[in-house]
Amino acid sequence: MNWLIDFFGDPANWSGPDGIPVRLLEHVEFSAVALLLSMLVAIPLGLLIGHTGRGAVLVVIAANAARALPTLGLVVLIVLLVGVGTTWPVLVPLVALAVPPILVNTYEGVRGVDEDLRDAAYGMGLRGGQVLFRVQVPVAMPLILLGLRIAAIQVVATATVAAYVGLGGLGRYIIDGLATKDFPSTIGGAVLVALLALAVQLCFTLLQRVLVSPGVSRRTRLR
């Protein structure tokens, strides 16, 4: 506890290029870019596979790969291959980490839409794309958001490894703290990462309220 007070009480930790605001921003930046890139890959793919039913094998592979992926190893490998100094090497493992949950949940969500509902939609005269975006996506939205949330939290937590390869972010406090036996810094960094993950969770809860129809989440009162 004292270590926490030491860390958060030290004014030097709140300013400059080494300060908490800057580090936090760096961390959020990595994470956001990684998440966006993953979404760009995984959501269209998940929608397509879920809608057409073709390529489901890809999803299975992605799901399994996710479990086996050594994130840290991947970071080190990429850095060894391309050298230190740029941001993007660290994005590769983060994206690799985030794609599977988004892909799997998007696919499952779309594929899991009630057969009768799809049938009715086509029977009404909706075209394929209309069935996907006007019926399947809204109904699958809770699952799609769940995938994004899992991915976002994992990315936020894992982005600490960026520090290993000399990049910023909250990982700096943890890694540097360990290296210099500055335990208040290590603990403080860990707490910050955990808080950030909670904040992400909260964001998605709010997003869910906005993006999921009350008819799907069934959280509306009778009028």
Added chain:
Amino acid sequence: MITFEGVTKRYGDGTVAVDNLSLRVPTGAVTVFVGPSGCGKTTSLRMINRMIEASSGRILLDGRDVREIDPPTLRRGIGYVIQQAGLFPHRKIVDNVATVPYLLGWDKKKARARAMELLERVGLDTKLAGRYPFQLSGGQQQRVGVARALAADPPVLLMDEPFSAVDPVVRTSLQDELLRLQAELHKTIVFVTHDIDEAIKLGDTVAVLRVGGRLAQIADPATLLSRPEDDFVEGFLGRDRGIRRLSFVPASGVAVRSEPHVPGWNVVLDGDGRPLGWRPDDAATPSGAPVNRTGSRDGSAPAPDGVLPFGAFDPAKDSLRAALDAALLAPSGCAIAVDGAGRFQGIVTREALDRALLQAGGAEPARPAGSGSSTPREVGDEAGNSGSGVSDRSSATGGSDGPSSSRGPGGDGAAAHG
């Protein structure tokens, strides 16, 4: 008109779902496809809007091969109702109903106004418009499903076992509602069901399909009941065909006696002339105030002391089956004829019923105006090929018969006296 010309659906594994089906679905009438599971009835229906493509043969919609029409365009012109309603859970009821109008590019206000109108039309409270499907009961959802199918006013409606997932009471009310709607709208309806009673109740024409997707018989319900083509159809129709067929014989031909008594029994009336029940001759006349209660037609309302239950029917509207049923409900064995307002018109004795039944047995039945359907039907279409009593067109539509009416389905001289 929808025409099937030698339509076959064969799947890759060699299964034949529909085998060389040729039939006509007349415009403005209800055609029911009925049969056991695996008879291809749903497949046949779904080939009309190309939810399933036929392997060979043609389906013509008003003379045009449906395969020439791009499926979404085709489907927007055909109402489609399925078993579980298939409402979009993320959309409010009003937007669900307006689905096809939106697709057709109507402006939102017009589409919603139309949706509200339809909700009322299918008997739903417009307060439900702002709710989501999960907040509605199964029966209500099914009504919304029907409203949605009707939203863009398509001339053709395809209904795939729409009422089979609701309980029997709700089903009956949905069926009645459909018949009422159809009487107003005159859509060309293809209705799929596995329930022969539903088929007979709703269909102007019933097509019985057998397993393997072959047409067993297509006929109007009365003909189906009186002359099933083979053992399969007969078996599928089930028991009591004779009695059920009476639903299609108007009761207007039954002789009605105007006196409110028969030997041993008197009809007790309330102040408005509505029957309350039967009282045996030897029972004491109740003292006190004049009886003034509204008896229900089936005699289920509590009757005054010493008054026994009765059965009543309206000769102008009901079928011979209703008349027979009314007679069976009464201790006197006689049915009470009432007018449209439920007021006593006269008594129908067993003898009079017997004569009418005898006539009906030989005659090709004509469909009464109120035998569960208010759809105007071609009466006596098939008359004349049975050789026996040819039904008199006026007998089915003949309106208010006086208490001594004697017109029968078999024509003149059916029963002239009580």
